[in-house]
Amino acid sequence: MTRSDLTGAGDEPVVARVTPESGSTVARLLGMPLGLDVWERHADFLVVAAPESRLAELERRRLARVDRWATAAEYVARMQERPPTEDDDG
Secondary structure (H helix, E strand, O other), rough: OOOOHOOOOOOOOEEEEEEEEEOOHHHHOOOOOOOEEEEEEEEOOOEEEHHHHHHHHHHHOOEEEEEEEEHHHHHHEEEOOOOOOOOOOO
């Protein structure tokens, strides 16, 4: 998926894996006013939803590496369509 695939009208939120650059931490990213909607926190990375412009700013400022997965709407639809696993309730 390319960056142009993820941009759209109104700068629709993109779900992405955000990994702090060397010498930084997840805690440091969380302490900054970056305007990210954090969906998951892991020891070494965050899963966030944010407009492409914010993700590009993280990269431009060399705060984090960004691996874009899908628009938020596409990601949620994909997760709703996946088959249930043993860990799922119901």
